[in-house]
Amino acid sequence: MIHLRAWGFVALMLGVSATSLACLQEQPQVAGLQGGEEGVEHLLSAQRHVLRSSVLDEDRVIRVVTPDAAGEGRATYPTIYVLDGEANLGAVAVAARHLSAYLRVPESLVVAVHNTAREPDLNPPGLTRALPGGEDARGDRFLRFLAGELIPFVEGAYP
Secondary structure (H helix, E strand, C coil): CHHHHHHHHHHHHHHHHHHHHHHHHCCCCCCCCCCHHHHHHHHHCCEEEEEEECCCCEEEEEEEECCCCCCCCCCCCCEEEECCHHHHHHHHHHHHHHHHHCCCCCCCEEEEECCCCHHHHHCCCCCCCCCHHHCCCCHHHHHHHHHHHHHHHHHHHCC
């Protein structure tokens, strides 16, 4: 009896594996996800902006990747804000595009915020640990930049 159950389980697993393989082969091809030049061009077409931050008293570079359908009638898109943007934009933009292609998440704007001073930006003021370069922690100011300058800029410039 146990022997028959084992063979039944093996048959079930083979059926599940075959079905999964068939589903994988039937997925639509999504531009920009297969690598190659098309994907690179899409990511390189991210729009670059330089924002002058009065809160941080410096210029901040941001890059924005818009959905393919942007400007085709849809009024708004959710926005994904990516810190360490110079390193993470590509991975996040491709992941967002992939997930939206398979209806896991809505199409989204991806906004990458480039670093100028990572540790001071990501640590609260008054931090007792010494930061590289003797800079003061300014996490509170960085949050004010995000909420008061970056988000309003993006909401005004993009759908």
